[in-house]
Amino acid sequence: MNVDPLLKVLAAALAGDGPAVRLGPPTDGSSEPLVELLPDAGPLVRTDSPIAVVVSTSGSTGQPKQTQLSVDALAASSMGTAIALGGEGQWLLALPVHYVAGVQVLVRSLFAGTRPESVDTTNGFTAEAFTASALEMTDRIRYTSLVPTQLERLLADPTPETLGVLRRFQAVLLGGSPISEGLLDRARQAGVRVVTTYGSSETAGGCVYDGVPLEGVQVSLREGRIWLGGDTIASGYLKAPELTEQAFALEETEDGPLAWYRTDDEGEWAEDGTLRVLGRLDDVIITGGLKVSAQRVADRIRLVPGVRDAFVAGVDDPEWGQRVCAAVAGACSREELLAGLAGLLEAHAIPKSVLFVPEIPLLATGKPDRQLLQRLLAATDA
Numbered sequence: 001m002n003v004d005p006l007l008k009v010l011a012a013a014l015a016g017d018g019p020a021v022r023l024g025p026p027t028d029g030s031s032e033p034l035v036e037l038l039p040d041a042g043p044l045v046r047t048d049s050p051i052a053v054v055v056s057t058s059g060s061t062g063q064p065k066q067t068q069l070s071v072d073a074l075a076a077s078s079m080g081t082a083i084a085l086g087g088e089g090q091w092l093l094a095l096p097v098h099y100v101a102g103v104q105v106l107v108r109s110l111f112a113g114t115r116p117e118s119v120d121t122t123n124g125f126t127a128e129a130f131t132a133s134a135l136e137m138t139d140r141i142r143y144t145s146l147v148p149t150q151l152e153r154l155l156a157d158p159t160p161e162t163l164g165v166l167r168r169f170q171a172v173l174l175g176g177s178p179i180s181e182g183l184l185d186r187a188r189q190a191g192v193r194v195v196t197t198y199g200s201s202e203t204a205g206g207c208v209y210d211g212v213p214l215e216g217v218q219v220s221l222r223e224g225r226i227w228l229g230g231d232t233i234a235s236g237y238l239k240a241p242e243l244t245e246q247a248f249a250l251e252e253t254e255d256g257p258l259a260w261y262r263t264d265d266e267g268e269w270a271e272d273g274t275l276r277v278l279g280r281l282d283d284v285i286i287t288g289g290l291k292v293s294a295q296r297v298a299d300r301i302r303l304v305p306g307v308r309d310a311f312v313a314g315v316d317d318p319e320w321g322q323r324v325c326a327a328v329a330g331a332c333s334r335e336e337l338l339a340g341l342a343g344l345l346e347a348h349a350i351p352k353s354v355l356f357v358p359e360i361p362l363l364a365t366g367k368p369d370r371q372l373l374q375r376l377l378a379a380t381d382a
Contacts, residue, residue, distance in 0.1 A: 003093065010106055033096065034098065044068065051070055055201050067236075068236055101147075101173075105145055117137050120132075125150055134165035142168055144169055144172055145173040147175070148179050167192060175198060178279070196210055211275045221269070224267070229261070265280055278295065287324055301328060305336075315374075315377050315380075323352040329358065
């Protein structure tokens with residue numbers, strides 16, 4: 001896409017010379033995102049800075065929400081990213097701009113004073129298009145943001161050119177959905193400098209890099225639930241006061257109000273002090289009275305030879321309460337899958353229903369389409 005018109009209105013919003021910019025998915029068969037100027041925003045949990053950008057949440061688990069990001073939150077995120085990565089640079093846009101990871105590529109470029117390149121995704125995301133756009137980059141310091149599926153495609157059968165441009169990036173930010181250790185190992189063995197990110201629209205995108213909070217970001221674990229606080233927290237949801245009150249909180253401190261966002265994720269501290277994200281709290285499956293982590297089961301399935309990707313969820317079952325179900329993309333049989341899992345999972349965690357699919361269906365963000373997958377798995381016989 002031609003990002004110049006969007007860069008212009010974003011620059012005005014960030015400078016306080018123009019209204020907030022609301023970004024939405026393409027409509028009416030268009031490939032261009034919806035761009036709307038909003039003179040009014042609200043309600044606001046934070047009023048310390050004008051709203052610059054309004055972006056949609058992914059909607060992977062329900063109705064998408066419109067997240068309001070202030071000038072200060074975006075500036076703090078951009079500065080924290082530059083500090084974590086060791087400097088500002090030129091960015092390659094490979095994600096849809098109506099989601100936070102995409103628009104942040106443009107915002108960071110504006111704060112850095114660099115011109116971003118953009119991948120042509122008219123025919124979907126391809127290694128050829130990514131490589132062609134990366135070859136147009138001119139700055140010595142280069143960055144891009146990808147979701148795991150995109151990196152999988154780039155590494156599936158890489159040409160020397162594709163590997164060459166991947167290795168030129170000072171950092172490839174990787175987030176948006178669970179990342180398998182196998183993918184990280186393959187990327188690093190190929191010489192790709194991957195930085196895992198954790199965050200959401202409500203935190204101005206990734207705010208924890210490789211388990212470490214960005215400058216100005218705080219992490220709190222409350223009964224296992226991850227809370228994220230600090231300078232990058234959003235100002236609430238557009239015209240949704242009840243949802244805003246449920247998700248955000250202000251804490252009075254000696255240094256003034258501190259904004260917090262209540263995530264739906266479970267976490268723990270690793271031995272080295274970094275944050276380990278265990279998965280969504282609603283991903284816990286209760287089967288036969290025992291708890292099973294859907295993310296852990298999916299991670300183990302990805303270790304079975306021939307499996308490319310997997311999605312796991314619980315489906316209501318009269319005998320088990322919930323039965324563990326898996327959608328699996330790859331070249332292996334049910335018997336091979338179950339045999340491979342026998343030494344990786346406890347008996348109660350091994351999926352009772354398996355649906356083999358050509359690919360795991362994804363949203364535009366690269367996250368699994370959870371609602372579609374839940375329906376497909378519910379219709380799968382045990």
